[in-house]
Amino acid sequence: MNTPMAMGGSGRLETVTNPRDGENRPAILLAGASVRWAAQSLRRGMPNSRVIGLDWFGDSDTRMVCDQFHPFRVGEESQENLSQQIESVANLHAARVIRVGGLQVSGGGNSWRQWNRLQAIVREIAAASDFGEFPVATPLTYQCSAGRCRLAGSNCDDVSAADLIAETSGRGIRWLWKQANSTGGMGIRSVPTSTESILESSDGWLQQRITGxxxxxxxxxxxxxxxxxxxxxxxxxxxxxxxxxxxxxxxxxxxxxxxxxxxxxxxxxxxxxxxxxxxxxxxxxxxxxxxxxxxxxxxxxxxxxxxxxxxxxxxxxxxxxxxxxxxxxxxxxxxxxxxxxxxxxxLNWLSETTDWSSSSTRSQWIKRIVFAGQEGIVDVSTIRKRLRAESITIELADLPPERTRIATGEPILTLLFRVDDRAKKMASAQLRRAIRIVQGELLP
Missing domain, CATH: 3.30.470.20 (ATP-grasp fold, B domain)
Incomplete structure (x- = not known):
């Protein structure tokens, strides 16, 4: 897995073609932050489709599974520009657009209105349940713009974000700042003692931090x-x-x-x-x-x-x-x-008759993104050799092209690991060791 900043970008529409027969097959454009899993899933379930990929990373296994691949152009991350790039690639291939996780684009609807509706649904179900048995709630949330906040879903007057934080600090309430139109947790920040960053931000939420x-x-x-x-x-x-x-x-x-x-x-x-x-x-x-x-x-x-x-x-x-x-x-x-x-x-595995005690239903899969603890160059072949040498059976995914330089804090690749319920401790130890190997094999 590589990051947008490491991909470079000329501003031109870059195309990577993976030759396959039958260019007249129906084209499906998968657009997202990373489309690797979606492309693999689509390829398996709909082998006669023509898979077009569009994402930030351009990992080698993504390019391999797609018939054609385009990276998002660096430096044009606004929602409007992303929408234009998606439309351009879709028109180029006469493709149907399917958006997958980790990407916010214009036309996706008002995020404040969506939250208010979610909150209303939870309250309506709770009100209709017997004796308050509905176990789902929503955290205390304020919608904020330019340093002013309003309780979500209410008609109350706006209050200053700084005043709100100061007023609630004595009651043990901790806050998170959630930037509008962010994904993957990148736009979620702990609210600092100083609220300057919030006051200068555009739109977002102050949401009570729930421990759990x-x-x-x-x-x-x-x-x-x-x-x-x-x-x-x-x-x-x-x-x-x-x-x-x-x-x-x-x-x-x-x-x-x-x-x-x-x-x-x-x-x-x-x-x-x-x-x-x-x-x-x-x-x-x-x-x-x-x-x-x-x-x-x-x-x-x-x-x-x-x-x-x-x-x-x-x-x-x-x-x-x-x-x-x-x-x-x-x-x-x-x-x-x-x-x-x-x-x-x-699909009937989550039915009342599902036997959750059986060995098959109690197995799990772990998907773990490994981030770089220091800057370095990825050598996937060396990582594979080290894992084999230590008898660690684990699948590598979201693979950056060979000799890609990764900055500190950026994702290196993803580990996929099957865990048997009877050997959880051993599996956890192997996963921790695999993470250390991946992080330790970055070349200077």
Whole structure:
């Protein structure tokens, strides 16, 4: 995995072609921060399609699976410019556009309005439930612009962000600043003692920081029904004042801690998924992000109305366990749902009859992005040799071209690792060792 800054850019539309037969096949343009998993999934499930990739990284395995690939042009990161680049590439190939996770472009809707609607859905379900049994809530959130804030979903008067932070500091409330139209945790910052950065920012949120574990619920919506596909644990890494930079996923989760599957409120999460899909007229894959606090309350943080990075661990698990056929894929189901089909009829692993105690359902996949602790040049072949020498069986993905220079804090590549429930400690030790090998093999 390489970063946009390391890719260079001439301002011209760069094209990388991977020759295949049948240029008259239907073209599908996958546009996102990184489209590697989506392209692989689409290639497996729809082998007769022509896959066009457009992302920031241009990793070698992404280019290999795509029929043609274009990198986003560096220095043109605004939403308007990204939309124009997507339109230009789509017109070039007469391609259908499918957006995948980690990319915000213009025309995606008002993010404040989306949050207010999510908050209203949670409140409506809670009000209709018996004895307040609905375990999902939303954190205290203020919508902010130019240093002025208003309680989300209310008609209250604006208040100064500085005054709000000063007033609540004595009550033990900690705040996060969430920049509008950011993804992957890059726009989430811990609120410093000084609020100067917030006062100078444009649009965003002040949101109460909830202590707990991060989860992502992957679901798919069709015209007739909405199905949960799996719950994953979100992995994050701190970079300075950014405490929640996305670094991977682990899943699917069948139990929380040692208390058993009954602690996962599947029925309530299903109700929430259905109402969100209905309210937003969703079709295809989507993701709901949560924090589960120490009391067992699930705080809804965000809706990602597109295939997300955590879909990969769900798909790999479903293929391993036989719940999904070898020629099927989540991206194929995503397109079928968008086109009015009902692929969810083939997905029944999250039903009341699922045996979560079986060895197959209790296995997991880990997707772990490895970041550079220091600047250096990536040598993938050397990394592979070191892993083999230490008998670590792990898959490498999001591979940068050979001899790519990586800056400190940038992603190097991604590790994909299957974990058997009976050997979790050994798997964790191997994963930690693999991370150290990848970080330690950067050449000066």
């Amino acid at each position: 574990r991060s989860y992502g619920l992957v679901a798919i919506a069709s015209a007739n029904q909405t199905r949960m596909l799996g719950l994953t644990v979100g992995l994050h890494q701190r970079f300075g004042d950014r405490p929640f930079v996305y670094s991977g996923s682990r899943g699917p989760v069948s139990q929380i801690g040692d208390a058993g599957v009954s602690e996962v409120p599947w029925r309530h999460l299903q109700t929430l998924s259905e109402q969100v899909a209905k309210s937003f007229s969703l079709r295809g894959l989507f993701n709901l992000d949560f924090i589960r606090d120490a009391s067992g309350r699930w705080c809804l943080l965000e809706l990602n109305a597109r295939p997300s990075a955590s879909c990969e661990v769900i798909e790999r698990w479903a293929t391993d366990t036989g719940w999904m056929g070898p020629d099927d894929s989540l991206m194929r189901m995503h397109l079928e749902a968008i086109d009015g089909g009902d692929p969810a009829t083939r």
